[in-house]
Amino acid sequence: MLVKKMKLVILTCYIFIQTLNIQVTNAAEIVSKKINDNFYVLLGGNGQGSHVGLSIGKDYLVLIDAMMEGASSKLIKSIRNISDKPIRYVVNTHDHFDHSGGNAFFVEMGATIISHENSQYNQPSHLLKFDSKFSLSGNTENIEVFHVDSHSSSDSIIYLKESNVILMGDVFANEWYPALFHGGILGQIKALDLALSFSNENTVIVPGHGYITNRQGIIDYKKNSILWVKRIMELHKSGMSLDQTVKDEKLIKIQMKFNTKNRNPSNLNKWFKELVKNTINVENGITM
Numbered sequence: 001m002l003v004k005k006m007k008l009v010i011l012t013c014y015i016f017i018q019t020l021n022i023q024v025t026n027a028a029e030i031v032s033k034k035i036n037d038n039f040y041v042l043l044g045g046n047g048q049g050s051h052v053g054l055s056i057g058k059d060y061l062v063l064i065d066a067m068m069e070g071a072s073s074k075l076i077k078s079i080r081n082i083s084d085k086p087i088r089y090v091v092n093t094h095d096h097f098d099h100s101g102g103n104a105f106f107v108e109m110g111a112t113i114i115s116h117e118n119s120q121y122n123q124p125s126h127l128l129k130f131d132s133k134f135s136l137s138g139n140t141e142n143i144e145v146f147h148v149d150s151h152s153s154s155d156s157i158i159y160l161k162e163s164n165v166i167l168m169g170d171v172f173a174n175e176w177y178p179a180l181f182h183g184g185i186l187g188q189i190k191a192l193d194l195a196l197s198f199s200n201e202n203t204v205i206v207p208g209h210g211y212i213t214n215r216q217g218i219i220d221y222k223k224n225s226i227l228w229v230k231r232i233m234e235l236h237k238s239g240m241s242l243d244q245t246v247k248d249e250k251l252i253k254i255q256m257k258f259n260t261k262n263r264n265p266s267n268l269n270k271w272f273k274e275l276v277k278n279t280i281n282v283e284n285g286i287t288m
């Protein structure tokens with residue numbers, strides 16, 4: 001069972017990496033986007049994994065996610081172009097390797113990992129686990145971490161009130177089908193609603209993968225996710241096979257709503273069947 005679960009997790013991450021990083025390959029440097037003097041987003045993609053948040057405090061830095069293992073040397077270079085303060089904490093949005101693969105590198109530099117208690121890591125040292133909520137304060141701005149249950153059992157969303165930024169992890173990957181592989185549609189709605197409850201029209205929403213957006217991006221994604229799951233389950237309950245389901249015209253129309261940046265549809269299409277299957281599984285209680 002554990003092996004099967006691991007395979008599914010790896011498949012999910014692989015899909016994200018393959019699909020969302022296709023446009024540019026082997027970028028020389030990780031591009032950073034300044035949100036304000038104290039907060040940057042280091043953009044993932046290019047085979048490097050997730051986006052990373054960088055909070056610059058008085059005395060130390062906090063990272064939100066750590067990309068993949070192989071991206072660490074590029075990631076630290078990009079961080080050091082912004083600040084030379086020590087990296088004290090890495091908060092993981094969940095335990096998948098495209099977000100946590102760089103953990104060991106930063107632990108080696110003296111960081112402590114903060115992650116939900118369901119996270120499964122090989123190296124439990126320098127690990128601070130929490131159950132429903134965790135706050136980091138006393139450096140510069142408060143960093144609030146909330147456990148949710150949508151993409152994986154170890155999901156968290158991270159809210160920085162002063163910067164007015166929310167980091168969503170893979171609860172929200174806005175160039176991709178809903179990846180609600182643990183909490184199903186109900187878990188996803190709950191997680192998205194939590195983020196919406198913190199946000200206003202100026203809030204910066206950082207997806208795990210995809211492009212930085214605003215609260216309207218979450219509202220649209222929630223609406224489309226509900227349509228997606230509803231149609232798939234209608235077809236499934238009417239007895240349609242998986243092969244018939246993926247040919248359904250209504251579902252194909254809904255599917256294209258997730259191609260929000262008009263990327264080459266073939267990048268998405270090749271995973272369509274797999275993602276429909278995973279959606280049926282989770283709604284039937286089979287979770288990753």
Ligand SMILES: [Zn+2]
Nearest residue numbers: 016098170208
């Ligand atoms: Zn991811």
